Amino acid sequence: MEIATSMIPASFVPLSQLMNTDRATQRSVDFPVAFDGFNQQGQAISWQQFQQDTYQLSQQLLARSESRWALCFDNSYWFSVAFMAAYHSQKQLIIPGNLQPAALAELSQHFDAVLHDEVIDSTTLAPHFAFDVPKVLAKKSEMGLLQFKDLADVAITLFTSGSSGQPKAIDKPLSILEKEVAQLQATWGESLSGVTTASTVSHQHIYGLLFRILWPLSAGRPFLAQNWQYPEQIIEHADQDTVLISSPALLKRLTPAEPANRYRAIFSSGGPLPLDAAKTCNTLFNSYPHEVLGSTETGGIAHRQQRSSDTPWQAFVGTQIDVNAEQCLKIKSPLVDIANWYQTADQCELLDDQHFILKGRADRVIKIEEKRISLSEIERRLNQLDDITEAAVIPYQEPKRLITAAAITLSPIGQAKLKQLGKGKFVLMLRQSLHQWIEPVGIPRRFRVVDEIPLNTQGKRLISDIEQLFHSESRSK
Numbered sequence: 055m056e057i058a059t060s061m062i063p064a065s066f067v068p069l070s071q072l073m074n075t076d077r078a079t080q081r082s083v084d085f086p087v088a089f090d091g092f093n094q095q096g097q098a099i100s101w102q103q104f105q106q107d108t109y110q111l112s113q114q115l116l117a118r119s120e121s122r123w124a125l126c127f128d129n130s131y132w133f134s135v136a137f138m139a140a141y142h143s144q145k146q147l148i149i150p151g152n153l154q155p156a157a158l159a160e161l162s163q164h165f166d167a168v169l170h171d172e173v174i175d176s177t178t179l180a181p182h183f184a185f186d187v188p189k190v191l192a193k194k195s196e197m198g199l200l201q202f203k204d205l206a207d208v209a210i211t212l213f214t215s216g217s218s219g220q221p222k223a224i225d226k227p228l229s230i231l232e233k234e235v236a237q238l239q240a241t242w243g244e245s246l247s248g249v250t251t252a253s254t255v256s257h258q259h260i261y262g263l264l265f266r267i268l269w270p271l272s273a274g275r276p277f278l279a280q281n282w283q284y285p286e287q288i289i290e291h292a293d294q295d296t297v298l299i300s301s302p303a304l305l306k307r308l309t310p311a312e313p314a315n316r317y318r319a320i321f322s323s324g325g326p327l328p329l330d331a332a333k334t335c336n337t338l339f340n341s342y343p344h345e346v347l348g349s350t351e352t353g354g355i356a357h358r359q360q361r362s363s364d365t366p367w368q369a370f371v372g373t374q375i376d377v378n379a380e381q382c383l384k385i386k387s388p389l390v391d392i393a394n395w396y397q398t399a400d401q402c403e404l405l406d407d408q409h410f411i412l413k414g415r416a417d418r419v420i421k422i423e424e425k426r427i428s429l430s431e432i433e434r435r436l437n438q439l440d441d442i443t444e445a446a447v448i449p450y451q452e453p454k455r456l457i458t459a460a461a462i463t464l465s466p467i468g469q470a471k472l473k474q475l476g477k478g479k480f481v482l483m484l485r486q487s488l489h490q491w492i493e494p495v496g497i498p499r500r501f502r503v504v505d506e507i508p509l510n511t512q513g514k515r516l517i518s519d520i521e522q523l524f525h526s527e528s529r530s531k
Contacts, residue, residue, distance in 0.1 A: 065273070066239050066243065066273050066274070067272055067274070069231065070229075072271060073108060073142060086098040087100065087104040087271070087277075088130065088134070088278065089250065090279045090280075091279065092282065092291070094276075096279070096280075098276075107139075109139075111169075111190065112138075112139040114190060115139055115143035120145075120167040120183060121146055122145070122148055122165045122167070123136075123146070123147065123148060123166070123167050123169055124148040124161075124164070124169070125137060125149050125169050126153050126169070126173065126174045126258075127258075128172070128281070129171050129188075129280070130253075130267060130277060134267055141228065146208065146210075146211065147208065147209070147210045148161075149210065149211065149213070149263065151212070152221075152510075155178040158174075161221060164211060166182065167183040168184040168185070169184075169185050170184060171187060171188050174186075208228050209225055209226075210227070210228055211224065211225050211226075213350075214260075214351070231263075233388055234353045234354060234389050235268050235269045235272050237354060237370055237372065237388075239269065242344070243273055245318070246275065246297055249275055249296060250276050250296050251265070251270045251296075252277075252278045252291060252297070252298055253265070253277070253281060253282065253298070254287075254299070255281075255299055260350045261299075261301075261324055261346070262299065282304075285308050288300070288305075289311070289314050292339055294315065295318065297321070298319070298321070299321050300321065303509050305332075305335060306328050306331040306444070308334050308338060316340045316341055317339050319344060320343040321343060323348065324514060326412075327345050328437075332359075332361070342359040342360060343359065345357060345358050347400075347412070352387065352389065352396060354389065355375075355385055355398075356368055356369045356370060366410060366411050367409065367410055367412060368408055368409055369409070372387070373386070373389075374407070375404070375410060376404070377404050380401070381402065381403070382399060382416050383398045383400045383401075383402045383410065384396060384397045384398065399417040400412060400413075400416070401414050401430075413430070414429075414430025418430045420456070422456055422457070422458070422495045427495070427496035429447045429448065429449070429458065431491070431492070432447045432460070432488070432492055432497075435492060436460060436462065436484070439487055440467050441467055441468030442462050443465045443468075445462045445463075446460065446507045447461075447498060448520050450521065457498070457500065458497070459498055459520075459524050460501050460502070461501075461520050461524075462503055468480075485497050485498070500524055504523060508520060508522075508523070
């Protein structure tokens with residue numbers, strides 16, 4: 055089953071046809087693609103300017119022999135120009151998830167040249183050829199007739215990190231991203247007419263790439279070129295004509311306060327959103343976030359608005375779902391392979407042919423003393439305690455045995471009890487609370503109280519980062 059297009063309005067333009075669309079005549083000469091700043095008071099960049107910048111850069115790229123170009127940008131407008139120019143130059147697009155010099159050096163075998171803005175010091179890219187796109191396009195050339203060719207598919211390489219943190223290259227054709235954008239438009243597009251897109255997530259990852267760049271471009275909705283980084287910005291800029299693209303990493307840092315203006319919609323992806331964070335969003339903005347389940351490999355699988363702990367997930371239209379013998383979700387999806395099942399490691403309870411409840415990751419089941427221990431289950435039980443706001447449980451290798459270790463953030467109740475009891479008695483209380491659910495060998499033997507669970511730039515936990523908390527604790531003793 056292909057993604058339905060009957061719900062997609064005529065103003066929506068597929069990515070492959072986008073640059074040949076004259077949006078200036080559809081609305082006004084000043085139809086904005088983006089606002090260069092943190093809100094709509096920033097300088098508006100018109101559709102005509104976007105076409106000209108893209109065309110000019112594409113001509114520069116056509117004159118170069120390098121075929122694999124890394125896109126490394128802080129500014130989302132310049133990223134969009136580079137993305138479409140590389141596409142129309144038939145280059146392979148490489149999109150690193152981490153723009154730190156050492157991280158780029160590790161990925162250097164994947165690309166021949168780099169397109170970037172001021173976030174990158176080009177001297178750190180040697181010997182790779184590099185275009186500083188804003189500087190290149192500041193030298194305006196005579197613009198002739200803008201002629202963008204009808205294109206075949208091009209390859210895009212994104213990177214996803216497993217729990218170890220080692221980047222893994224994922225190749226996707228642009229036609230798959232085009233299908234996913236159409237899926238998003240069919241699901242939510244009608245309700246988002248006329249909005250501006252604001253985001254706290256990077257366009258360098260699949261979620262941000264789709265939701266803050268490609269979907270707005272195809273739907274004709276402007277976006278903010280700058281990233282929001284702080285909870286205060288989410289509160290300050292709430293607006294009925296804005297859609298917020300965010301993640302649990304930031305939404306869970308919002309604190310209940312006087313209700314703010316509401317957003318047209320809020321989206322969250324990249325990891326599980328705590329129920330308390332969903333409720334806080336509803337209190338502040340009168341809107342539960344739309345959570346999106348998926349990955350770089352699978353694209354979007356399902357969505358929900360979490361009003362209770364057992365709110366089920368609903369598969370996207372066109373996606374078939376089932377479970378294997380281990381009760382792990384498998385899908386047939388036009389974003390992966392509509393003819394064959396793709397197996398995930400997400401354990402779930404299947405409710406019907408479109409709805410399911412997530413139970414955790416099968417790859418988070420370990421063996422300790424021949425007993426199967428679910429790290430997700432330990433986290434779930436810790437999170438149920440009034441003393442704990444969030445828990446991250448990992449396998450931890452001590453010199454003589456494998457144990458589980460838990461990094462935890464405390465609620466005000468937990469903080470008061472810790473102060474009252476001291477760490478030893480407080481940890482003993484937590485371990486006793488887990489006895490009613492968890493096998494004794496699975497109960498964490500080490501706890502580390504932290505202000506915040508460490509996350510990488512994608513808003514995901516890495517075992518190596520959490521392990522470091524316990525390594526540093528051991529060294530300090």
